[in-house]
Amino acid sequence: MEPMRGDLVVKGRSCEDDRCKQGGSKVWFCVDCDSGFCEHCWDLQAQHKLGKVARDGYKHEKAHYGMLKVYQDILQPPATPGQLRQLHDDDTDTLWFGVTKDESGVPRFEDHGRYASLMANSPSTSGTNTAKYPQLVSFVGVTNAGKSTVVKMLIDRHKSNDPDSMENDFPSPVVGSAVNDRVPTSGDVHLYADPYTFQSRTPRLYADCEGLEGGESIPYGAQSRKRTDSFSNSGKLKKHSAKRLQGRPRNIAWADNDLRRKREYTVTELYPRLLYTFSDVIVFVLRNAKTFQSAVLTKLLQWGAAGLEKSLNQPTLPHAVIVLNATEMGIEEEEWNPKTATASLLKSLSTALDRIGGVPELQDLANTWRSERHTEIRTVRDLIERYYASFTVVRIPAKGRYTLMDKQFNSLLQVINVNCRESLETKRRARMLSNTDEWNIYLQAGFDHFTSNLDTPFNFIEVSLKNNPLPENFGDHIRQLATAILAVYPDPKKTSGQWIFENLGSMVASCILLDCVQYRKGEQY
Ligand SMILES: [Zn+2]
Ligand SMILES: [Zn+2]
Numbered sequence: 001m002e003p004m005r006g007d008l009v010v011k012g013r014s015c016e017d018d019r020c021k022q023g024g025s026k027v028w029f030c031v032d033c034d035s036g037f038c039e040h041c042w043d044l045q046a047q048h049k050l051g052k053v054a055r056d057g058y059k060h061e062k063a064h065y066g067m068l069k070v071y072q073d074i075l076q077p078p079a080t081p082g083q084l085r086q087l088h089d090d091d092t093d094t095l096w097f098g099v100t101k102d103e104s105g106v107p108r109f110e111d112h113g114r115y116a117s118l119m120a121n122s123p124s125t126s127g128t129n130t131a132k133y134p135q136l137v138s139f140v141g142v143t144n145a146g147k148s149t150v151v152k153m154l155i156d157r158h159k160s161n162d163p164d165s166m167e168n169d170f171p172s173p174v175v176g177s178a179v180n181d182r183v184p185t186s187g188d189v190h191l192y193a194d195p196y197t198f199q200s201r202t203p204r205l206y207a208d209c210e211g212l213e214g215g216e217s218i219p220y221g222a223q224s225r226k227r228t229d230s231f232s233n234s235g236k237l238k239k240h241s242a243k244r245l246q247g248r249p250r251n252i253a254w255a256d257n258d259l260r261r262k263r264e265y266t267v268t269e270l271y272p273r274l275l276y277t278f279s280d281v282i283v284f285v286l287r288n289a290k291t292f293q294s295a296v297l298t299k300l301l302q303w304g305a306a307g308l309e310k311s312l313n314q315p316t317l318p319h320a321v322i323v324l325n326a327t328e329m330g331i332e333e334e335e336w337n338p339k340t341a342t343a344s345l346l347k348s349l350s351t352a353l354d355r356i357g358g359v360p361e362l363q364d365l366a367n368t369w370r371s372e373r374h375t376e377i378r379t380v381r382d383l384i385e386r387y388y389a390s391f392t393v394v395r396i397p398a399k400g401r402y403t404l405m406d407k408q409f410n411s412l413l414q415v416i417n418v419n420c421r422e423s424l425e426t427k428r429r430a431r432m433l434s435n436t437d438e439w440n441i442y443l444q445a446g447f448d449h450f451t452s453n454l455d456t457p458f459n460f461i462e463v464s465l466k467n468n469p470l471p472e473n474f475g476d477h478i479r480q481l482a483t484a485i486l487a488v489y490p491d492p493k494k495t496s497g498q499w500i501f502e503n504l505g506s507m508v509a510s511c512i513l514l515d516c517v518q519y520r521k522g523e524q525y
Helices: 065-075 081-094 114-120 147-161 220-233 238-243 263-278 289-309 338-347 360-373 380-387 402-429 436-452 460-467 474-488 497-519
Strands: 027-030 035-038 095-101 107-111 135-141 189-193 204-209 281-286 319-327 391-397
Touching: 027 065, 065 147, 065 402, 081 095, 081 189, 095 114, 095 263, 107 263, 107 436, 114 189, 114 436, 135 147, 135 263, 135 402, 147 204, 147 281, 147 319, 147 402, 204 263, 263 289, 263 436, 281 289, 281 402, 289 319, 289 360, 289 380, 319 338, 319 402, 338 391, 360 380, 380 391, 391 402, 436 460, 474 497
Parallel strands: 135 204, 135 281, 281 319, 319 391
Antiparallel strands: 027 035, 095 107, 095 189, 189 204
């Protein structure tokens, strides 16, 4: 018996037009019609005829149902505080570092070992050279700008090909809900793996940083951690902490008065220095482009100033990306292109350095560059480029236009890709590329450094020398050369000690001879 048509209709997979004769062809989903149509039937719908528009004044949009589900789920966060709390409890495992207070109110810096445990789980690559070079992309912004949502979308859109699969290999941030929008959602800094690059030799990590205006109200995420911690004291939830490779808590040496003990002070002083020093890309998320100058630009440059002046021999400057989140429809079509969006945002700032009517903080920075370092600063772009390797603006639409949203997230991902690649190249050229373990050494040194002092520079070379001391005599040099050869030919069957020194011998001998002939003629060697 022929099944009734209704039995066959699967949301987003079958054409819902009763006249349809081409059951198997590709089906588009229309959010405004809440229906799926095949290519042929799409145009038959009265609402899809030429000149018809949806409530926002634009044509109905063809959407891929799987992709749409991913975005819709993210944009409809849990409704009750109970559900939200549960999600935050689950999210404590992704906590990277943060500040807690002991009973007497003294703040302590805690590294939760997230970086080490994440990289320990990173699958090994094939081939002889298995070294991995992690890259860090940090997301910052004011509370409620949708920062965690952006990170979540970058991670979860990976699932859009198979939305029904429930497995979640890649945790993503908890997104706030309207239930309690005064309290920032995520506390401290969480670290997530990017599913697209995690298997590769350059795994990318996303850091979701607490809203940067700080504030004394403890964010949801941090409240949740408090509960979890008190559980583990009673032994109930021990597995949480045992799973992590927890670092030791550090005292914050500079928290020596009431102002400096404030949570806000730590969040606004310590986190930026750490993230600026270690990030390849910094993404600033904001909702309203009009607040860019006051809410972001000044902060972005002050961060840069604090970070740049506070670290020596930093291998590269981070790249800056501005995400204009929840952009309403109705802007010029071209504005969705990052190039145009960047140009027009910079244009809106063209008077910021004017002697009359400019922004004092920016003028001060520009003057410092002009007078102390004799650098020409004509435009805001010149100033930004003193602190950041590049500057790009990407617009993300408000909810409802999911195909456009997907396209914009794709653009954002492309921008991040290009920036990460450039950053990697610059570090490689500067011979400052760090593998997984070296990165952790720098990171721990950075934690030590900035918790003991906010004002002296963090020196990459110093840390590097401490870990790889320069050879002091001829023997040390030869040993280092042998180690370097071993790193290039790691196959143990071929590279015995004997093999290395046999091959190295004649080269070293000719170097000694050359040195004799060129510099030490007649001298005793
Ligand atoms: Zn059809
Ligand atoms: Zn429609």
